[in-house]
Structures are given as structure tokens and as C-alpha cells.
Amino acid sequence: MNISIIRTKQSLVKPFKNTPCITLDLSTIDKLPSLRCNAKTLHVFKHGHEAKRVIREALSKALVPYYPLAGRLIESKEEGFLQIQCSGDGAWFVEACAYDCKLESVNFFDDVESIPYDDLLPNHVPQIEGIDPLVKMQVTEFGCGGFVIGLIFCHSICDGLGAAQFLNAIGELARGFDKPTIEPVWHRHFFPSPQLLLQQPQLQQQPPTMPEYNLQHANIDIPIIQINKLKQQFQQLTGHNCSSFEIVAAGTWSSRTRAINFEHNTQVKLVFFANCRQLLEPPLPNGFYGSLPLPNKGIRLMTWCVEKQHHGSFIHHMHAAMTHDNIE
Structure with a gap:
């Protein structure tokens, strides 16, 4: 289904009040080259009166504590x-509309293959506005009264949990809160890790050239009913x-291993990033919104686990991978 999305206004949204003009250091994790990228997310809401105006004002207020x-x-x-550099230059905000479309008619974008990402995410900032903002947001209103927030976030500043905390603060201010409930x-x-300090000078080196795998992208829908059923069984x-x-990781690993048809005792490895907040001593203060995903040393299992459907063994190894000794 073709959707006509029209961008009607775009500008920088600055903090509602004056904020400190200082320079802040990032953490060792924030400085990792692998995090020097943008994370893109879409958030669909069924209703919201004057969403563009309300969210724009809430964003300006949220940029005061943030x-x-x-x-x-x-x-x-x-x-x-x-x-x-805390310059107060602001976040990029785009207003858009698709009043000839109702979110119900596109099933609230539940089918990822039909989502017009480029139209729902904020477009590029004109060069006249200077260096890229850390936060870019687009609010698109639909004919049903619902809206979609398209967010582009600098991953060096926040991980998923940090970005969610910021979005929640915007939501609270949009609903009339005087200030966010989480400061x-x-x-x-x-x-978090002494090894990272020793490795830090090496981060300035150019990474090795990656081979071209010619991988194909695919979207696989795993119903939440099936996920809950497997959780209950476990x-x-x-x-x-x-x-x-x-x-999901256990099921994907199992299906991929069967599809490749490895020999009986082949060792298969899975490496993933894990949230390490719960591993820090002393614990992080409530309200921390920085990046804290770290790669683990990986899970190694034999292919016979697939033949016997040992998903429990796989999940047990995943738990073990998310400990102090297994975070790299």
C-alpha cells in the first residue's frame, strides 16, 4: 500500500531554558568505535491530540535535564x-502528516516489510544547520488521530535503555508532568573492566577489512503466543x-544449525552484545542513560544439541555468558 507522507516543517528544537555550557567526557564504553553509529527506531501510537505540537514542546522541556x-x-x-560540547544547539525535529491514511489500514505497521522507513524517519539535516544533532525526531500524524515517532539516536551517547528513558521523559512531560519521574x-x-583501559590505545587503529559475505536480509515473524509458550515450557x-x-536466539540458532546441516559433532558459536548494568559494582545510579552493551566471549554448543532439541542447554549457556568472567 502506497502512503503519501508529507513533511510540513523541520527545525532545531532547543532546550526550553538555559542549560550549562560545558564539555563532558564520555565513558570508555561510549568511545568504542563500534558505537559510532546511529540507532533508528519507530514508535506507533493509536491516538494523540495535536501530537506534533505537544511532542515538540515536551522535547524542548526534556532537553533541559537531558x-x-x-x-x-x-x-x-x-x-x-x-x-x-554542551552547546544547547538542540535536537532536529520534523513534522509530517499522512491524513489520507489510517493506521488501522496498515495494521499499525506490524508487517516490517511494508514499513516506509525513509518516510517515517527524519530526513537529513541541511548543511546550513551545522554538525549532526545527537537526536533527530519526526512525528507523523495520521488520519485516524494516531501518530508515529521516528527516532534517530547517536549510539555513542545512549543505548536502547537510555534512549527509552529519554523517550519516557518526553512522554511524561507531554502528559503534563512538571518534570520526569526519573532524574x-x-x-x-x-x-567496568580493567582490560578496556589496556586496549584503549589500540582503538585508534583502523579496523581490519571485513570480507563480503553477500548476506541476504530476511524478516521472520515469531508470534508472541509461541514465545510465551516456550517460556512456560522452559x-x-x-x-x-x-x-x-x-x-528467539535459541530457536534461530537451532533452525540455522539444522539448515546448514553440519556434521554431528561440529561446534557452533554465537556471540551477542549483553546489557551489563547488573554486573557493575558499585551499581550505577538510578537515572543513568549511557551506553553499556558489551560483547561476551560467545556460546559454543555441539550440533547434537539441535538433534535432541536441547534449547534448555542453549539458554543455560546464555545465562552463563552474561556474567563478569564472560564479558570481553
């Missing part, structure tokens, strides 16, 4: 490490709970 997000990335003069905390001086068999990610 003032680093209104700044710009710079490199330190001495080491060349990333820093944030944001910068706290980028924590140090709990009944082991007495422990597991996450949706663990269920």
Missing part, C-alpha cells in the same frame, strides 16, 4: 577521544525464567 543531548560531538584536542544522571566516569522443565531474546 541537556547533553542538545549538544554536539567533538574530539578532544590531545587524545582525539569523543566528548560532548537523568550523566555518570560516565564508571569503569520454566516448567527447569524452574527458572528466561527472556524473549533467549527464546
